[in-house]
Amino acid sequence: MVAKRLTILVAPMEGVGHVNACIGLAQVLQSRGHRIVFVADQSFEGLLSPYGFTEEILASEEKDKLPGEVMAKVLLESGFLSGASPMEKLKVGQNMKFAEILVNKMRANEPKLQAIVAKYNPDLYVIDDFIGSPTLIHSNKPWVYMFSGNPLFVLRDDKTPPGGSGFATNGDRSDWKAFRELSDKEFSKMNVHYNKWMTDEGLPTVPMDGTLLTSPHLNIYGYPEELDYTDVRPLPDRWLRVDAFMRNGEQEFAIPDKFLDRDPQKSKLIYLSMGSMGSVDVNLMKRFVAILSKSEHKFIVSKGVLGDSYELADNMWGQKSVPQTKVVPIVSLVITHGGNNSVTETFSYGKPMIVMPLFGDQYDNAQRVQEKGFGIRLNPYECTERELLTAIDSLLNDKDMNERLAVASKRMLSSHSIHRVSEVIESLVK
Numbered sequence: 001m002v003a004k005r006l007t008i009l010v011a012p013m014e015g016v017g018h019v020n021a022c023i024g025l026a027q028v029l030q031s032r033g034h035r036i037v038f039v040a041d042q043s044f045e046g047l048l049s050p051y052g053f054t055e056e057i058l059a060s061e062e063k064d065k066l067p068g069e070v071m072a073k074v075l076l077e078s079g080f081l082s083g084a085s086p087m088e089k090l091k092v093g094q095n096m097k098f099a100e101i102l103v104n105k106m107r108a109n110e111p112k113l114q115a116i117v118a119k120y121n122p123d124l125y126v127i128d129d130f131i132g133s134p135t136l137i138h139s140n141k142p143w144v145y146m147f148s149g150n151p152l153f154v155l156r157d158d159k160t161p162p163g164g165s166g167f168a169t170n171g172d173r174s175d176w177k178a179f180r181e182l183s184d185k186e187f188s189k190m191n192v193h194y195n196k197w198m199t200d201e202g203l204p205t206v207p208m209d210g211t212l213l214t215s216p217h218l219n220i221y222g223y224p225e226e227l228d229y230t231d232v233r234p235l236p237d238r239w240l241r242v243d244a245f246m247r248n249g250e251q252e253f254a255i256p257d258k259f260l261d262r263d264p265q266k267s268k269l270i271y272l273s274m275g276s277m278g279s280v281d282v283n284l285m286k287r288f289v290a291i292l293s294k295s296e297h298k299f300i301v302s303k304g305v306l307g308d309s310y311e312l313a314d315n316m317w318g319q320k321s322v323p324q325t326k327v328v329p330i331v332s333l334v335i336t337h338g339g340n341n342s343v344t345e346t347f348s349y350g351k352p353m354i355v356m357p358l359f360g361d362q363y364d365n366a367q368r369v370q371e372k373g374f375g376i377r378l379n380p381y382e383c384t385e386r387e388l389l390t391a392i393d394s395l396l397n398d399k400d401m402n403e404r405l406a407v408a409s410k411r412m413l414s415s416h417s418i419h420r421v422s423e424v425i426e427s428l429v430k
Helices: 016-031 069-078 086-093 098-120 173-201 282-292 324-330 340-348 361-371 385-396 399-413 417-427
Strands: 007-012 035-041 054-058 124-128 143-147 218-222 239-242 269-273 298-302 316-319 333-336 353-355 375-377
Touching (some): 007 016, 007 098, 016 143, 016 218, 016 417, 035 098, 054 098, 098 173, 239 417, 269 324, 282 385, 324 340, 333 340, 333 385, 340 353, 340 361, 340 399, 353 385, 361 375, 375 385
Parallel strands (some): 007 035, 007 124, 124 143, 269 298, 269 333, 298 316, 333 353, 353 375
16 A cells, blocks of 8 residues: 555556556555555446446447447458558558548547546646547546557667567568558558548647657556667666556356366377457458367367357367466467567466467567567468478477476466556556
8 A cells, every 4th residue: 555545546548458557557556555546448437346446438439339349340350360561451451441530539528538537636647549539648647658569669760670560579670661661651651541630730740750659657568578669779867667567357167077187298288369359350260260170179269249250179268358367377389469468468478379360469479479478470361281280399398488388387476567667557546
């Protein structure tokens, strides 16, 4: 408990990964005695108050949808979910009008947000978004920018690859410039729409160079020390790193009997999750089921919001959603899309990863895990059956890698980085 109890408003953008990461930080702040007001999209209604947070819900045009369902289907229908390269995905993204949708939705919800601020009079704001609500960032209160993705997106320099590229830090840099220019062009579209709003309100505009939101008070991101890029660039001023924004209190679950009678020396338990976005591609999930059904191992599968539309093989069990932070500790290997929460949580528990990225910072996470020697990167749409099954056995039998992961896990699980960051957050309120 701290001497002064603060009211902290937490405002993540719509997205399961963003909300879950914010829950992780908010739980720590709450454990230190602060009141948390969580402002979230309507699809998360009823999911935040069980953590003890005060829940405030913003309107959404899509009613009765599961968290992440709307954006996942947008990505699927656009052709964004495919085996195309990161550069090709950028070009596809240009036609999705994501930036315009994001700005318009925030602008439509701004009156409700103003009413929420007036109701609770928060002492401090925590924002996880690509753009900042003017009600929050132009107030007289301190605000913290929390980035729940790979840090390459927000910590830009010539020493590290552009965010979303999946390029190696020690690889050929000839492609970096072209990728960064195209990426900046896409983010600049968002700033065009955002700046029009700011101009209408008589507020300062943001740069058009593709940079994302940063706070003059404090900026934080979650990434394990062993994977971070501080080996090639220093941490800028007003930026702090935590090992992971890992949430607690997910529901318990029971492993079915067919998994309890396995021989752990021959048949390992493996977790497959392509995240809320990737799992909506039922054809991709069926592809994995067909390949992994030929493995001697057994699998817990996060089936996704469309999970009822396909069947699992005999060596599998799964549900539409499984409690990831409960599953990862009991498995021997994780097959993941490479979302930041999935990577940091898996790393926290010392499990090797096969990372199969779909878009965005997932490419960077996959590349970083592989180049640091903690897993294997594969293309989910183009890898062969032999490549995937061989990768599974290779990681399970890599004694040196698993020992290094165990050391990293011990350090992370005993780390107090998120509490130290919380102390800095508290110090912002005078």
